[in-house]
Amino acid sequence: METLLQIIGFGPAALGLFIAADRNGRLQALLDGGVQVHERSASFSQWQCLAYAIEANSPIADFLRGIRSDGVFAQCLRQPQVQRWLQNPEQVVSLLEVSAFLRQLAQVILDLCRDQPKAAIHFAHPVASVRSSASGFSVQGDWGSSHSRYLVLACGARVRELLPQEGAAPASLCSDRVLRGQADPLLLQALEQGRPLLVLGGSHSAFSVVGYLLQRFAGRLPAAAIQVLCRQRPALWAASAKVAPALQAQDLIDAESGEVNRFCGLRGAARDTLLQIEAGTWACVELQIGNADPRPWLSRGALLINATGYRPRVPGLLNATGVSLTLDERDGNLCKHPQTHELMVGGQALPGLFGTGLGYADRRGDTLEVGVNFFHGRCAGNILHAVL
Ligand SMILES: Cc1cc2nc3c(=O)[nH]c(=O)nc-3n(C[C@H](O)[C@H](O)[C@H](O)COP(=O)(O)OP(=O)(O)OC[C@H]3O[C@@H](n4cnc5c(N)ncnc54)[C@H](O)[C@@H]3O)c2cc1C
Known part of the structure; x- marks a missing residue:
């Protein structure tokens, strides 16, 4: 048949x-x-x-x-x-x-x-x-x-696998596991040992992971406990508005919806998290833009969370x-x-x-x-x- x-x-x-x-x-x-x-x-x-x-x-x-x-x-x-x-x-x-x-x-x-x-x-x-x-x-x-x-x-x-030169580490976590709540014991152990949590990538998953960590481990995150390493500042999604937001050179406008960075910018809670970090709301999070090499951090014992895409x-x-x-x-x-x-x-x-x-x-x-x-x-x- x-x-x-x-x-x-x-x-x-x-x-x-x-x-x-x-x-x-x-x-x-x-x-x-x-x-x-x-x-x-x-x-x-x-x-x-x-x-x-x-x-x-x-x-x-x-x-x-x-x-x-x-x-x-x-x-x-x-x-x-x-x-x-x-x-x-x-x-x-x-x-x-x-x-x-x-x-x-x-x-x-x-x-x-x-x-x-x-x-x-x-x-x-x-x-x-x-x-x-x-x-x-x-x-x-x-x-x-x-x-x-x-x-x-x-x-x-x-989740994309990291290459050795990108800092692939046997004990690293992927963003997917963190966001499914499957890595909480490992994350808690790292925090108790005073190891920084290193989020690698500027993706939606990366800032979703930061939001998750802030919520799940509230009260247990000392200053600079979370380090976010991005090659460049992520683009932001914006709805079409009467007053157009100031556009960055690389921003993309969707011809059908008029939205800015519709399919490539951070949205929702992930977007809010990035803006809060930039506004200094979270002393426990540091953003390292343009410096995405995790190896120096790994040599100091950081726990790597890979959020570099799919x-x-x-x-x-x-x-x-x-x-x-x-x-x-x-x-x-x-x-x-x-x-x-x-x-x-x-x-x-x-x-x-x-x-x-x-x-x-x-x-x-x-x-x-x-x-x-x-x-x-x-x-x-x-x-x-x-x-x-
Ligand atoms: C953190 C995060 C947040 C997200 N937030 C949103 C959101 O808010 N809104 C949204 O729309 N999307 C969101 N996404 C994207 C989301 O993952 C996709 O929209 C959706 O899961 C994609 O569905 P899919 O069917 O392509 O893939 P999957 O959900 O991965 O489903 C694929 C299926 O194929 C099966 N499969 C794989 N390989 C084989 C094989 N060889 N043989 C047989 N079966 C196989 C798998 O078991 C699975 O059931 C998010 C993703 C992430 C990681």
Whole structure:
């Protein structure tokens, strides 16, 4: 039985494909065509996408406005909590709450696929490799293999690994672990030993980590306990305002929304944290702009937290004869053909292969469409248009 589409990963970006199909009235066509999702998590109970103990970086409206109010996800919108969000869509809520909401959307998709003969979400299906041929894609893992005409990579990204010359240290932490609350004992131990906490990077994650540390370890942070090392001062997001903010030479204005640094600037709580540090609000935090070499700090015993960005997770990709293919990548994100939106190898589109989500964002002008969620952007719509 021919399957139209396989999706690798069942995170927020994969949910976005189903949400966009529902929004565009194409969900039944997608399910009838055949869709198989391969998710490496052992079971749905382990699904914890976006479960970070920090505020979302944009208003709750960003998570809600792409969902069709009379579609299959309507029941999720009817809950009292979500109704309160809809009445005040500009509020920013915790990502833990957002994650719980996304989980409900995921549950709707699971229930829906259960009743469809040609659709399934497979947990405990890590994909190790993909073989591309003229007829489509064979996806393989220790669970077996399956074939489809089209393939979407929605496997997210992992924190970029540091090189030895950048200060890679065996005992260092990554921002992801800190923000999931999994590194608290190690951080506390370092503070008790009088070791500085060294946050490396000027990303949203970096200033989210600083905000997290300030909140979690309030009262235990002596002067200069947290050092933030950035190559340059991060850009700031700003909403379009009647009085335009003074622009820096490198600021980017989004042509559609008028926002400043929409996809590349710090937003929300991370932005506030940077501004507070610069205003001298926190004696325990020092900002080292232009000096991002952690090695002198490490030699003094600092505990490094790597927040230098993300790199896409890509399963091994082979052509029909078994030769390994490398997808084109730029700025830590995979490249897409400007017209077909397919992923590319050696400057050419690979027919039928698409990507969405972190590490697979669309490009808009000089920036990547990251930092706001993947539910209402154009990416999912473009993929569905090509596939259906
Ligand atoms: C600190 C922080 C704050 C953020 N704040 C926001 C925010 O406020 N708003 C926002 O929209 N975004 C935010 N993001 C970005 C956020 O991570 C993405 O929007 C979202 O998680 C991306 O979803 P995704 O599906 O691309 O990736 P993921 O969430 O990583 O999901 C990928 C899925 O693919 C699975 N997978 C991976 N490899 C394989 C494989 N080989 N085989 C099978 N399955 C696989 C994984 O298990 C996972 O379930 C934030 C990110 C960070 C780090």
